[in-house]
Amino acid sequence: MGLAQFLQWNVSLFLLILSRLAGMIMLAPVFGARGVPGMVKLGLAVGLSIILYPLIKASNPVIPETLLLYAALVAKETFVGLVIGFVIYSLTAILQGAGQLIDFQMGFTMGNLIDPVYGMQSPMMGNFQLILATMLLLATNAHHYLIAAMVKSYAYIPVSPTALPQGIDFYVKLVSAVFSLSVQLALPVIGALFIADLGVGLLSRAVPQLNIFTVVFPVKIIFGFVVLFLSMAFFGEAINNLFNSNMAWILQLYKGWKP
Template sequence: MSLLQLTDTQISTWVASFILPLFRIGAVLMTMPIFGTTLVPTRVRLYFALAITVVVVPGLPPMPQVHALDLSGLLLIAEQIIIGALMGLSLQLFFQAFVVAGQIISVQMGMGFASMVDPTNGVSAAVIGQFLTMLVTLLFLGMNGHLVVFEVLTESFTTMPVGSAMLINHFWELANKLGWVLGAAMLLVMPAITALLVVNIAFGVMTRAAPQLNIFSIGFPLTLVLGLVIFWVGLGDILNQYQPLATEALQLLRDMAQAR
């Protein structure tokens, strides 16, 4: 009775066909919003990455033969981590646009001091920014944005095979989109800023017309209340503001992955 004979090449091929996709998928899950936050334990993210890898590996193109302790194998692993991290960070830009928008609105309406610890990132952020982040998270999950991310991630193994990705182009694409965050945030808050500017101008006219009026005693609470009302009215159009930004963010992800 003969025993099963396995060569080093066969073992290396089997290991590479699973390990290399695992590092790219794991890097995406560790850096992307929602799944990559501190609210999701690292062990859960690792189990999730293992489960996705087991499902998608049979349909992936053949992986290059590498040796686990060879320098070329370590470079391929580093390449997969960088590609996955860039894909995750491109989605972070989309969510940070709403955080910046909330911060701008908070400062304009006098609620810049109202901040709380962000449970997702562990830093202090404005309350309105936290509200917008939770709202966008629900919209992203409700419209199956996470499924689009997983689809692009799976297709990236065909469009950017292991060992042939051009990372410089992806760094350049991501750097060009950094200014997009501030521009998107300004588009989100422009109606609220304009309305609050009119309110402040009205307070200035009142001060000139009645100098004895203590504008500071009534200006701050009135600005706060009017700011909340303006923000509440603006939420009625949040879906129309969310859709083009989400489309732009997912298109950036597809462009980076060179997907269809």
């Protein structure tokens, strides 16, 4: 192998590694946030690619020599990274879904803000929970496990143009689990406000002379904040369980990847 071919093979392998890691970092929580500068994301992807390069090179992967096949392999590696990033992103989706349900019950549906983390409209409570969960992940160094999960992908999914993702049933179960966990996370606030609504309804029927609906909305918001504040004592444990479930989904995705 000549010097030119040697350099071409090594640069091609490095770009393949970078493509997968960039796809994962683009969607992963913490790293893929809009507030993280693009150069930081790129630097993280390049840094991890440099660290992983000797390990991937030791497996001596087959790299196509033709430009068309190589471009298809780069697209495939990017797709692999995006699929893994999508599964990791489900943690964020759970928090956003729970916040949407809480906002609907508290009457904040029309007051959605622009999410500073991902730069889109998001529920107020979901935005609050997402920022709080991000702080917890950073404080407990859980983002190191996210990086480890990205690196572990090469142990199950080698650089290969024939690798295919899991069947559609895996993603259907993933989406259903996201909805289910969102409801469970929001259930304390939703349940308390639902009981309060029942009490207000019964009181208005029992004493129709009272114009209770003029004060019920601000009281309902205050009551919702009180319940949310009381439930914060269990928020850390809930995030820990969600993170463990997320890691289990990633491992299930890796083991079910069909070559």
